Amino acid sequence: MQKISPFLWFNTNAEEAVNFYLSVFKNAKVTKTVRCGDGGPGPKGSVLTIGFEIEGQYFTALNGGSHYQLTPAFSIVVACESQEEIDDYWEKLTTEGGKEVQCGWLEDKFGVSWQIWPSKILELIDGQEPEKSARAMQAMMQMVKLDIKKLQDAYDGK
Numbered sequence: 001m002q003k004i005s006p007f008l009w010f011n012t013n014a015e016e017a018v019n020f021y022l023s024v025f026k027n028a029k030v031t032k033t034v035r036c037g038d039g040g041p042g043p044k045g046s047v048l049t050i051g052f053e054i055e056g057q058y059f060t061a062l063n064g065g066s067h068y069q070l071t072p073a074f075s076i077v078v079a080c081e082s083q084e085e086i087d088d089y090w091e092k093l094t095t096e097g098g099k100e101v102q103c104g105w106l107e108d109k110f111g112v113s114w115q116i117w118p119s120k121i122l123e124l125i126d127g128q129e130p131e132k133s134a135r136a137m138q139a140m141m142q143m144v145k146l147d148i149k150k151l152q153d154a155y156d157g158k
Contacts, residue, residue: 005058012063014062015050018050029052030052046063070113074113075105078116081118104143124136125140
């Protein structure tokens with residue numbers, strides 16, 4: 001187990017969410033499922049937590065009830081090497097009730113916020129070349145799903 005890892009609070013659908021993420025990401029697996037016993041907090045045998053990995057990053061999903069809700073203040077960033085990879089994750093994560101947001105952000109059907117970015121985005125907007133970075137940033141601010149070619153063209157002044 002990693003020393004530091006995200007812990008996601010779901011109402012009662014942690015197992016459904018984890019199975020969805022396993023279908024989206026090729027390199028993903030469940031690592032441990034903890035079920036409620038006689039002492040609860042849920043019905044005996046129901047899922048309490050599920051440990052899972054995506055691309056080597058460990059997560060825990062909890063069936064914690066309705067006390068707390070997921071918020072876009074926490075998001076998961078996926079660095080993509082190609083437009084095809086961006087398109088694939090975008091399509092899968094926005095299916096069945098997911099919502100497109102802006103600037104590469106989306107919310108999946110479970111309420112988890114994701115940022116689907118080209119891996120080179122920070123090079124384009126880091127300000128090392130202020131005029132170029134400003135153009136790339138302005139282009140990004142107009143996008144919902146990020147387009148690598150359009151971002152690079154804006155940076156290059158095309």
